[in-house]
Amino acid sequence: MTRVHSFSISLDGFGTGEGQSADAHFGHAGERLHQWMFATRWWQPGGSDGVDNLFVQQHDPGIGAEIMGAGKFGHPGWHEDPQWKGAWGPNPPFHTPVVVLTHHTRPPIEMEGGTTFHFVDASPAEALEAARKAADGKDVRIGGGATVIREFLAARLIDHMHVVVVPIVLGRGKRLWDGLEGLEDDYRIEAVSSPSGVTHLTFARTGR
């Protein structure tokens, strides 16, 4: 199974804002797409333990590897910094092999806690093949950003997707839905709104 979890977008479909930098990982969106997550018990003691918390907890169990885009691994230009190891500190929250899709490959980086970054310049299908091997029988999470998820959807490589629609209008950035006309034909889609204001969408691939 390939899975997407807790991928947050604005009402107008942007998964990240414009102007990404070392200080603004999501550009002008700031942290606004993820406040719902920070308010859960999964994130902090005393947080909410309703539907948002249930969904956010699905992120890790059963996952054996992640695939992420270059834009998630670092701000534009990270490949010019030989010391760049991602924005997550010495012990990143993945704890599995992570395949980073990039045109600027480098040797793998082994971090604390079980995360190893592998840098590959490959198509979605090729990257998935590599990630599946690394996942050792477990599922592969497609970690984003928007461009990567869109490419994997277009290649019909995603089995389960959880998208969170946050009630803000970003106006600019990277869109999730472009070029995916008719996506609903491949999935059973459910929507559930939360008291926090967000709406959780789940896409379960149907037989094809």
Add this chain to the structure above:
Amino acid sequence: MTRVHSFSISLDGFGTGEGQSADAHFGHAGERLHQWMFATRWWQPGGSDGVDNLFVQQHDPGIGAEIMGAGKFGHPGWHEDPQWKGAWGPNPPFHTPVVVLTHHTRPPIEMEGGTTFHFVDASPAEALEAARKAADGKDVRIGGGATVIREFLAARLIDHMHVVVVPIVLGRGKRLWDGLEGLEDDYRIEAVSSPSGVTHLTFARTGR
């Protein structure tokens, strides 16, 4: 008050598809954006009477006039047909004055049942002024399409908006959200998902 009701969009924000014509009022979207409405008791005996039905019933009460765009009044080129009186038959479902925004003005058309179409070439603010007079103290509905609602939102002329997000990806057509960055600053927004699969969004203007 200016109000928008039951304006249906796809996940990717399109309020109508591409290729509108006399036979395809919503272009390649067909009727897919409005199936949720046809399934309600408001539309047909024996229909659903839950949250979808509650929302759809808000369309008419308290409304004294509607403003609609040229693209809602007819398919492209209608202004070349002097007999064109809209796609709703002799007794249109508005039963109030209707201001049609168009660069091709013509004399008013009085229909059965209280609907009169008035054709004006005006800015949103000017059209609203005309509609308010015609509404005789009641509210004005901004009837769409997407372009017209977007223009009225950009001009900060909408007090209440009900948008229905339908779980399909249209890919092309006319977008609602473009150019509306920061819209959430002006509104209290709620989301409620329905068993039918759609999500109702309500925007209530806060003090400014």
